[in-house]
Every structure is written in C-alpha cells, then in structure tokens.
Amino acid sequence: MTAMPSLSDAYKGTMYPIAGHGPRNVGVLKKVLAPINGGLDSDIYGKGSIIEDFQRKMAGVLGKDGAVFFPSGTMAQQVALRIWCDRRGIAKVAYHPLCHMEIHEQGGLRELHRIESLLLADRDRVIELQDVLDMTDSVSALLLELPQREIGGQLPTYQTLESIASVCRERGIKLHLDGARLFEVLPHYQKTAAEICGLFDSVYISFYKGLGGIAGAILAGEPDFIEEATVWKRRHGGDLISLYPYILSADQAYDLRVHRMTQYYVGAKELAALFNECHGVSTRPREPVSNMFHVHFAYPAAAVVPILIAIYEETGIGFTGRLTEVDEQHCSFELSIGDLYEALPKDQVRAALRQLSVRLLALA
C-alpha cells in the first residue's frame, strides 16, 4: 500500500496535461538562446539595440508612440498609476476588487506610492459603465483588466469599453489597461491590439501568460509618459544592467504565439463545453471569451482531489495540479489553453471527462 500522491505530483506525472505551453524549466531559455549569436551585445541599463528595438516594436504593436520594458508587471503598473496620480495631484485610483494590485502585491501601491484605491463593481462581475458613472470620489486613473482574470477571464463588451473611455476623457480620469492577457482577448473582440489600446492612456502587457515567455512586461504610452516611467523604473530597482534574457524570450514568444490566440480561444470554448456537460461541474464564464476559464465543482476539494488523481492515473489526462477551496462545499481551478491543447488525444480527453462526470455523480 502506497500513500496517495499530491494532486500537484499526480498532475506533473500525467502524459497529457491540458493547460499551458509545457513545463517552465531551463530548457525554455536554452531553446530561446540556441539561434542567437553569442556575440550579440547585452543591453546596458536600458540602452542598446536588444532593448530599444523591442520597445519600438511593441510600441508599434500597441499603437503607442513609446514603450519601456520592465522586469515585471507589478512594477510597470504601479509606475503608471503613480505618474497619473502625480500629474493630477490626487493619490487615488479606481479598479476592480480582484485587481492584481489589490490582492497579489502586498499593498505595494499604498506602501510605496501612498496611493489609495477605490474598488468598483462586485467581486463576481466586471466593471460596467454604470460603476464609472456612479463614482463620486475623485480619482486620477481607472484601471481595467482585460480579461478580468480572477473571475475566470470575463470581459465587458467593446461598446462598454468605448463608453467608459469616453466618460474618463470627459472627467479627466486617465484610463490604464492591465493587458496581462490582452492578446488573448483579441479573437473575441475581433479588434487589433492597437484598436483596443487606442481607448487607453497607458497600457501594460505581459509576456509570460498566453505568450509563454519567461518573464517581463511592456508599459506603453505617449513619449512624455514613457520618459517619466523610465525614471520610475530606475527608482524601483528595475533598470537592470542586463534584461536581455527576458527580452529575447519575450520577442520570440510574441512572434511564435501571437497568431495562435484564435486557436487557444477556440480550444477553450470547446473544452469548457465538455466540462459543462459533466455532472457537478460548471465553467466561468460559461463560454470563454479568451484562452482561459475557471472550472467550478459543486463538491468540496477533499472529495474532488482523489477523483482527479484517479482519473489522471487511469487516463493520463491531467486537468490541474491545484484546486482552490471556494467554500466548504465548493472548489475550483483555473485553466489556460496554450500549445499543449492542440496535440492532445481528444478522444481520451472526452473519456476522462466522462469518467469525471460519473465519479462526481457517485458523490451525489
């Protein structure tokens, strides 16, 4: 008799994990560097062709006149909001209650920049036009995250975005885009990145979500904004002598995957439909609007974990390595479709999901 493995270990041991692009290991960077000439000079404190060319390229993609590469989105976004707050002289910004800054950054915006937050909308839906119209507090900026990750990747309509942008312009509120997963929503909106970014005064994008790079972010905006952001990047300790490991990987990942976003989106919709056919399972959103969604179980984690492990071992299909307890009776996990999905044996995926349904039903 052997002890049951952890869900994480069982998932790692599966032949067919369904999420993402594959393992995050040193092999990713080795592959990035293989075609690069070793004589290529490092960037040096933000200067040099490796960083400058990439910043210019991404500014173009996002339809902005300037862009600066940051080691992290946490840093890039705090900097953006600080600049807008300093310009207006109001140390307050509005964002969603589940914004990355609110729940994942140890209060950096408040502790480093002394910027307060006004939380808009409820925890289970996106910010709508009415939320913005109802704001009575003065704020310097409004941050919108597209898609809203912590609620499964939900989106307002494009028309709502346009209306919110219009209200912000009228009221002198800068609109900032948390576009960590911006490219992932382009197939749903049927817009270019530049079209969407045109509604925003500043834009952050990430390279290690759907794009599958190693780390790093771009902050884009008008040249005077980018000039200030570059000063703040140094103040934050983000102006490293060499950022090329991330930049080379971001550049390759962008070229490799930006055109696969429709494929991921179609895969997410297909897979979500299969999950929704299972007893006791529903996805959020019901129909994904990007490559991601959350899978919710109407059963407690303690009951679901052994079922998942058994299915992984029997079928070789892995759904997730981690369950989040929603409450004592419910649990969930996040799923983002990437390169791995395309190559899965779909019959086995469907069989694994039928197994899941049968075993969950047995709990009822």
Added chain:
Amino acid sequence: MTAMPSLSDAYKGTMYPIAGHGPRNVGVLKKVLAPINGGLDSDIYGKGSIIEDFQRKMAGVLGKDGAVFFPSGTMAQQVALRIWCDRRGIAKVAYHPLCHMEIHEQGGLRELHRIESLLLADRDRVIELQDVLDMTDSVSALLLELPQREIGGQLPTYQTLESIASVCRERGIKLHLDGARLFEVLPHYQKTAAEICGLFDSVYISFYKGLGGIAGAILAGEPDFIEEATVWKRRHGGDLISLYPYILSADQAYDLRVHRMTQYYVGAKELAALFNECHGVSTRPREPVSNMFHVHFAYPAAAVVPILIAIYEETGIGFTGRLTEVDEQHCSFELSIGDLYEALPKDQVRAALRQLSVRLLALA
C-alpha cells in the same frame, strides 16, 4: 582621410582591453546554460530549489541566517533601509555623499520610501569613526560602501569598521553594508566575507561586478529581516516568476571567480604602479585596496582622447572606452581588473604606458 573613431569604438576595437572579464554579450548566458540540464525546473515567485538553494548558500558565505535574491542592488538596498527606518520610526539614514542611492537611483529612496539622507564625510574620502561620532541627527541606519566606488574604491581600516560598528550598536543605529564589491576587498582586509558581515546588521552583495555574473543581488540578514525583505521585494515588483537566468549565472560566477580576487588585487596594484610612473597620470587610491582604481589625468579630456585612440590603434592595448571630465583641465576613468588582465602581453602594456607618458609630456 577618415573621421576619428569615438573612444568607445576605438576601445572596442582593441585586441587587448585591460579591464573586466570580457564582453557583456549573449554568449555569457549561453555559456552559463550549456552545462545545465534543460529539465531543471524554474524558480516560481521565489520558490523552488534554484533560488532557495542559492539563497541558503550565500547566507552561509556571508555568515547570516537568511538571504533573499533580488533582481537588483538598487531594490535590495532601498528595502533594507526601509525596514530599518520602519522599525525605528525614523525616516532618515546616513551615508556617503557619493553613495549609489544618492547619485544613481533618481532619488528612489526619497520618492518611493520618503526616507531622507544625512551625508557623512566629504566627497573625496571615506566615512571615518569621527564622522559617526559627530552625527547629531537621529538616523535609523548607517550605510557603508566597501570599497567606496566613486572615489576609486577606497576603504577605511578594519579597526575603523569595528569601531563604527560598536558605536552604531551603542546608539541603536543599524549598520548596512553596500557590499557590491565585498569579495574584491577580502584580500586587502585579509578577512572572510562572514567576518566582515558580522559587523553589519544587513548586507547587500552584487554578482555582476568582480564576480562577473549577468545581474542580480543578495540581501542577507536575520530571518525576521529577510521575511520582511521578501514582502518588500514583491511590493517593489522584484518577485519575478522566474529569476533563474540571473541566479544560475550568479552561482557559476561566484564559484568561478571568488577565489581569483587576490589575483585581481595584485594585478590592480601592479597596473596602478605603472600608471603612476606616467607623466601627468595618477591613480586613486595611489595603491589600490581592491581590484579597482581610478586613473586621473592632469589634462583635459579633449586632449587625452586622441592620445588614447592613437595608442589603442598602435599597440592594440585598450585602457578605457570612456573618460569622465573632472573639470576643464582634468579627466579620469575607472578601471576594474578581472579575468582579462592575466592574459595580457605585459611587455606591450608597459610599452603602451610609456607611449602614454611620452605623448602626455608633449602636451606640457
């Protein structure tokens, strides 16, 4: 007739640059990764064996019970001083007028952390015991940089360090070490890193100076201090999903070069003596106490640049790619001895320096 190349280009074109470890290019990272198994898992937001093992190793080297890897020293040091200021409730620290924080960080300590600085000593000498005894302002911490880079890499005596540490302890002032070049001064002090760090409450070391890594820093101290520093690292945007490109390089660079510091130090003393024999040239310090020193010319940059370029082209020996104007009549450059020095044709170096002396004398 062709235009004169820039000093920077002329230096890059030399067969024998005398400073450093060689070019900072992508080849450095390729070489680091070559022996690493691609299946090695990335660190994930500060967790995983790549980062945890290295932090433990460096804590041991520095004789502290905790250590955390930062993407930059700028971030690591601001965090250290913020913690000490918060603990004492006094938002003021003391350091040298040419401290990195004062002149190279765009005022990050003040703008992000609202910490004021008290400048000790003059711009042309290190902080001595008397400077500390004379302090009347209350400060939470004193930062000492060993060696003081901007004045050519100068050091107080070890006895002075001990006395300053003792005064700080008595007065409740935390002592922080800017040890960007700590390993470089061990041969002069004839102490271990842990012995020196034992005098300090918190210690920062860098991996891309004498050690020759790509980027990154370690902050070391007691476990409660490191726990707080880890929270601040996230707030600063330094808790990247993957820091392994820097960590792998730092680890290899440490193992490769920490035992070469005496070789670099001996080389620096030898080369400084040769410079001091040249007309119109003097080094600072006269006799180096680490692998670095500054070379000062008693002539203006405009006169020295063409002489250097001519010598580079005639001898293949390169001294520097950049001159700093000290004033209208004087200029200088910084020199750090690394791996390249050992393999230089020393006869040609001496010949190039004789040339330098002759040509500078012709200006007199």
